Amino acid sequence: MPSQLPSRHFVLNIQLIFNIGFYALVPFLAVHMSSNLQLAGWMIGLVLGARTFSQQGLFFVGALLAERFGCRPLMLAGCCVRIAGYLVFAWADDLWGMLLGAILTGMGGAMFSPCLEALTAEIAAADDNSRTAKNNSLFALFAVYGELGAVLGPLLGRLLWGISFQHMALCSAALFMLALLLLHLNIPHQVRRISPLSGWRRLLGNGPFLWFALFYSSYLLSYNQVYFGLPKELQRSQGSIDALAWLFAMASLLVIVLQLPITRLTRHWPAQRTLALGFMLLALAFVLPALRHEIPGGWGQGTWLPYAGLMLLLMLGQMCVQPLALSLVPYFAAHRQLPLYYGALASVAGCMVLAGSVWLGRLFDLDSSGRLFWLASAAFPLASALFFMWRGKSILPQ
Secondary structure (H helix, E strand, O other), X not given: OOOOOOOHHHHHHHHHHHHHHHHOOHHHHHHHHHHHOOOOHHHHHXXXXXXXXXXXXXXXXXXXXXXXXXXXXXXXXXXXXXXXXXXXXXXXXXXXXXXXXXXXXXXXXXXXXXXXXXXXXXXXXXXXXXXXXXXXXXXXXXXXXXXXXXXXXXXXXXXXXXXXXXXXXXXXXXXXXXXXXXXXXXXXXXXXXXOOOOOHHHHHOOHHHHHHHHHHXXXXXXXXXXXXXXXXXXXXXXOOOOOHXXXXXXXXXXXXXXXXXXXXXXXXXXXXXXXXXXXXXXXXXXXXXXXXXXXHHHOOOOOOHHHHHHHHHHHHHHHHHHHHHHHHHHHHXXXXXXXXXXXXXXXXXXXXXXXXXXXHHHHHHHOOOOHHHHHHHHHHHHHHHHHHHHHHHHHOOO
């Protein structure tokens, strides 16, 4: 069993495998439930929201356990739980089976994701004493490897979609079995002697962090619409999801090519400016499909171009927001109990996604044009942009 931290290349490759397994299945869940299982929009929103909530919303449980037992057992157990969730997906044929599979896959992520993010921050800090800049750079690479997985995953899923959804789920389970083996061979064992409740009082009294977590959560809600709103809108407006894999591939290619240049460009900007810009781009992304019928020349109707524009702006916003936000967590935590803070950040976002997904799902069913759904989706990141523009200076490092 290894006794030292793994290399940065190891955590980047694990992120790659995780994302291939994730994106080979999750982008197709909404269409599978709608076309194959004939579930209503609110049910699909409930399943997707429950998956995100059981992961992001329960991060704090994984974080507490990681503080007590260390990251190794949590990461290994999390892979096992996610594998079980994919196996349930493979044979589920109704709402309750899909809901169980969604909860299991989310819970698995809640166990290993905060540990992986904390491990990445620890490796970055160990590599360089100037922690913030180095964390930002490593988390940017983390995003690039994740998006490379997001390129390969949907393409793999699209190939398997032609066979069966069951094959997609089994393939994703096999990829997480590979990750489980690699983690077992490379993650060091660290015995913790920390009380499970240690640090929560300090975290709950950390007002700047709580405001930051609340308004950061609209990023995850926005990105969740890629799995809910976009596939259903393509199915409704285009009659098929043939463009979905290519839209995901385009989005991921943008991150692979532009993430590091954008990180270098914004590295010396105040965090307030970068976050406000990123959330404004997220808000503008949802305006394009909302106004597609008003775009002159007819190019907004009957084509997937407005959705390509959505993905372009969404990815540009993500590249501004996500690596920077993750790199700021050690600042709020004073470089202590990182799994706890990463878990709390994700849990707040998970609660936002669960509530927002069910509400937005209802709007999608009620409004046949989709305009109300997309404008409501834009309101959340717009609120975050305004918050960081006006109040960010008081809570963020300058």
